Amino acid sequence: MTHTLVVFESMFGNTKKIAEAVADGLRTELTVEVAEARSAPAVLGSEVDLLVVGGPTHAFGMSRRSTRADAGRQGADREAAAGTGLREFVEGLAAGTARPAVAAFDTKVSRPRLPGSAARAARNRLRRAGFRTVSQAENFHVSGTPGPLLDGELARARVWGEQLTRHAHTQRSG
Template sequence: MQVLVVYESMYGNTRHVAEAIAKGIEAGATVKVVAAADAKNENLATYDLVVAGGPTHVHGMSRASTRHGAVEAAEEPDSTLTVEPDAESEGVREWLASLGSATGDAAAFDTRYDGPVLFTGRASKSIAKKLGKAGFTLIADPESFLVDKQTALEAGEEERASQWGRSLVQEKRSRS
């Protein structure tokens, strides 16, 4: 089984989650992890499962203006944030818009503040919807991994992401 994990990350949390998901997937499949800005080069037809995720910005997927805002927040004099090298590159939203028609199985995830979805929003729901519109079959409900108010991953979230990755492989196998 070949799996592609596509992610977008501002401060590294979503990248860490993507890598943890991939670690869980590695137990039962071959996996490749790529940033959304580089995902256009991938032939999705060669993958049995595509997993896509990004940070939640302003209740949904990031856009150029919110990515720029994240970079500006990190540049504030009292900020402890460090941005990823490609933070202002095209993200998951743009990658999904470039897909056209696709087929295969997929899953979606996000990172978001720990709190009620009504207040925090949830990018994974929009990612899943756009994957479905592109023609993918979703094999799992969208999943959120939580960060605290200082934008650090909550304790245990990387392990939970790894477990989720393992569960995706099991679900994919059960459907084959």
């Protein structure tokens, strides 16, 4: 049985909420597993036909150990701040892993023209590693570093998940 894997990193809980909303949208037509980056499998089997990854934007890209430590000093979940993030998950995917279609999202502070995107960085790294992307990197916005999510972002994340199901169906039939 094929399924979709949603892997996320979350410091303050906002990205986790988005990951769950995306998964809810995907579940309208697909079997979905959700995993935190620190406990996600390093090897993807052939049963994974769509990989969706997400994390917070830190210092214009994916978090690093130093930016997670900084988030910890700002009140982030201590275990998440000390653990493995999206960057390490993406970089750690084993060479022999399957290469399913991939989509990426992030959470970032809502400010005009704020540069950088964890989603774009993850998507680009996965594409360079041989994964085929099926969507533009998607940004979901928070009002400040600890959040909360802006109004409407959870609903938008669910709709984005529903839209991704079409890509998964195209992959199976194509």
